[in-house]
Amino acid sequence: MSPLVFLPPLVFFGLAALFLIGMQRDNPDALPSTRVGGAAPVLEGAALGSNPQLTDALLAEPGVKLVNFWASWCAPCRLEHPILEALADEGVTIYGINYKDDPGNAQGFLDELGNPYTAIMTDEGRTAIKWGVYGVPETFVVDGNGQVTLRFAGPITQEILAHTIRPALQAAAGQ
Structure with missing residues (x-):
C-alpha cells in the first residue's frame, strides 16, 4: 500500500486541529490594541x-x-449612553473624547441625553489615531498610573459591562 493513501486523512486531521485551536481563542472578534499595557497617548x-x-x-x-470616544452622529453611542450615565452615577470617572463632530451637535446630544463625562475634549482625528481608534464608540480603561489596561471597541451593553468593563475596572484598581 502506498504511503500517499494516508496523506488526505492526515491533511484533514491537521486542518481540523487548527480549526479547533482557533475556536478556543478568548474572543475572535476582539481587535488587537497596541495601547494596552502602555501609557495613555x-x-x-x-x-x-x-x-x-x-x-x-x-x-x-x-x-x-x-x-x-463618541459622536452625536453615532447610533451605537446613543445606545450605550444610558450605561455610561449609570456608571457615572456610581462614581466611575468617565472622560469623553468627541470624535469628528460638530460642537453644536455634540452639546445637543449631551443636553438631550445627559452628560456622564467628568471632562470632555473634541478631536478632529489626531488623538483617535494615537489611541488606535477604529471607530466610535470605543472605550479604554486607564489605571491610576496612566496606563491603558483595556480597549473595548463597540457599544457597551449590559453584558459587556458585566463581563468586560467591570472586571477591567476592578483589575485596574488592584482589586
Whole structure:
C-alpha cells in the first residue's frame, strides 16, 4: 500500500486541529490594541463648549478612569449612553473624547441625553489615531498610573459591562 493513501486523512486531521485551536481563542472578534499595557497617548483637542476640558494631567491623576470616544452622529453611542450615565452615577470617572463632530451637535446630544463625562475634549482625528481608534464608540480603561489596561471597541451593553468593563475596572484598581 502506498504511503500517499494516508496523506488526505492526515491533511484533514491537521486542518481540523487548527480549526479547533482557533475556536478556543478568548474572543475572535476582539481587535488587537497596541495601547494596552502602555501609557495613555498624548491628547490633542479643544474644549467642548463650557464643559471641563480633558487634559493629559487629568489622565495622569490617581484613580481608575474610562476614556470614551463618541459622536452625536453615532447610533451605537446613543445606545450605550444610558450605561455610561449609570456608571457615572456610581462614581466611575468617565472622560469623553468627541470624535469628528460638530460642537453644536455634540452639546445637543449631551443636553438631550445627559452628560456622564467628568471632562470632555473634541478631536478632529489626531488623538483617535494615537489611541488606535477604529471607530466610535470605543472605550479604554486607564489605571491610576496612566496606563491603558483595556480597549473595548463597540457599544457597551449590559453584558459587556458585566463581563468586560467591570472586571477591567476592578483589575485596574488592584482589586
